Amino acid sequence: AQKITQTQPGMFVQEKEAVTLDCTYDTSDQSYGLFWYKQPSSGEMIFLIYQGSYDEQNATEGRYSLNFQKARKSANLVISASQLGDSAMYFCAMREGHNFNKFYFGSGTKLNVKP
Amino acid sequence: SAVISQKPSRDICQRGTSLTIQCQVDSQVTMMFWYRQQPGQSLTLIATANQGSEATYESGFVIDKFPISRPNLTFSTLTVSNMSPEDSSIYLCSVEIRGDRASDTQYFGPGTRLTVL
Numbered sequence: 001a002q003k004i005t006q007t008q009p010g011m012f013v014q015e016k017e018a019v020t021l022d023c024t025y026d027t028s029d030q031s032y033g034l035f036w037y038k039q040p041s042s043g044e045m046i047f048l049i050y051q052g053s054y055d056e057q058n059a060t061e062g063r064y065s066l067n068f069q070k071a072r073k074s075a076n077l078v079i080s081a082s083q084l085g086d087s088a089m090y091f092c093a094m095r096e097g098h099n100f101n102k103f104y105f106g107s108g109t110k111l112n113v114k115p
Numbered sequence: 116s117a118v119i120s121q122k123p124s125r126d127i128c129q130r131g132t133s134l135t136i137q138c139q140v141d142s143q144v145t146m147m148f149w150y151r152q153q154p155g156q157s158l159t160l161i162a163t164a165n166q167g168s169e170a171t172y173e174s175g176f177v178i179d180k181f182p183i184s185r186p187n188l189t190f191s192t193l194t195v196s197n198m199s200p201e202d203s204s205i206y207l208c209s210v211e212i213r214g215d216r217a218s219d220t221q222y223f224g225p226g227t228r229l230t231v232l
Binding site: 035044045091101106108 | 116146148152156157158160163171205207209219220221222223224225226228
């Protein structure tokens, strides 16, 4: 089974609107971490936000927030007030408590912000 | 976080040749990793670069094809050997500062875009 599933290959959003990128995960560990990365066309991977499995509050970092629903095993990224520079690939990732060395990445979502 | 640089940033190589990619970090880090990202795909972990010992390879990757060195806590190299067009990918190194907590984030270098003709 896939550890990380991103079901949206591509998304469009109007500039200044909010957008939600979906991510579901699969683990039997109680301790795990969830991450979102942004990859512009330049190819670099930029860390955006982290959510721990024991964190009771949803993580927020500026315009990024993570909608963490533990029972549903989902960790959706919400980008508020989209900007043209947000156009990029977005990857959800997870590490499990029993193997901190390994990150599992989803297939990614290509976000296009329209002016 | 850490500042990570990779050399070269891109290269075009002939099949059958080898390319060595360098990854330099501006501070000592516990863990260093090498990933491959084939065109239009997600990231796949090649190996964990261990300082002072042999790298730990993931299933499907072998030392003869992807030899890795890590002579100290700030530097690592990945060699792509006997290249074929299927090796055309972005190769990324990543680092982790502590490596003992679920929240420890992996930070990535800018990547090396490799095209094999």
